[in-house]
Amino acid sequence: MADRRLYQGGGLGLVDDKGRVAIPNALRSTLAENAPRADGKDGGTIIVAVHEDQPCLVAYDPAYLAELKAELDKRTELSRGSDGKVDPNIKRNGANGEAVPFDGSGRFIMPGFPRFHAGIGSHAFFWGTLDAIEIWDPKTLVETPDLPRAMVSACRYYCQEKGIAL
Template structure:
């Protein structure tokens, strides 16, 4: 199966129960990449995890997990210790906090408490979704705008969507 890359952006409100909706274009790519018949319950599952270096979340399709696992395993072996033991922290940071999430036909899912807290995405707040090829990044808008290394185009997109929705941080 040929995978499609994630592209597109969106700002979504997180309700008081922690529900948030994946923007339509990104949701369609998740369903397509699942390898399951599109618009079925089986196609509406994703993996949500912490980004391995930035204070945001990443979401991706189940088949991408296998590619990620191989990449992280190889990196863990490359950075083996003096006795040849793999660097376990590479796997812990890259895979450990991940959870499967199911989303409904409109893309709504419940943000797991720990992951939301880790990324600063709060109930009754906002989540900024940004497709970056292999994954979808999900940011707390303030955290993104304050990030010293985030690209200006990404910050500009976030500011635009905040303005469109008349959201003041």
């Protein structure tokens, strides 16, 4: 999908009691361009899923689904054993997203199960990974080994800027 813009940047969002959170400005404009509403009004759709390997969420625009399916199909075929069977967990892990609307300010309601699974409480750290956006509980992120130093430093920076102790 050559016409999709890529997600770069990060930021911190306050999550209210209902799970409502705003996508940071650095990522919001890209999402709005990648997932415009059919009626031309502000807002659109974001798909939120449990990350297959990390203790976080992954979010993306609906246009990315075709790319994701192609990747999962390729990985599934590569898993084919000598008995002809494939690993069904490849698609189970990658296909757990839930589409939710976001408004013109980038606010959306984080689905309950993914939020619970990732341990996201009152704050969510967003980080662009080109094709998608990762959403982390800040404390979990800084305690997770082997993440890029710049990502951890950005999370610490945004939390410090908002007066949030980790």
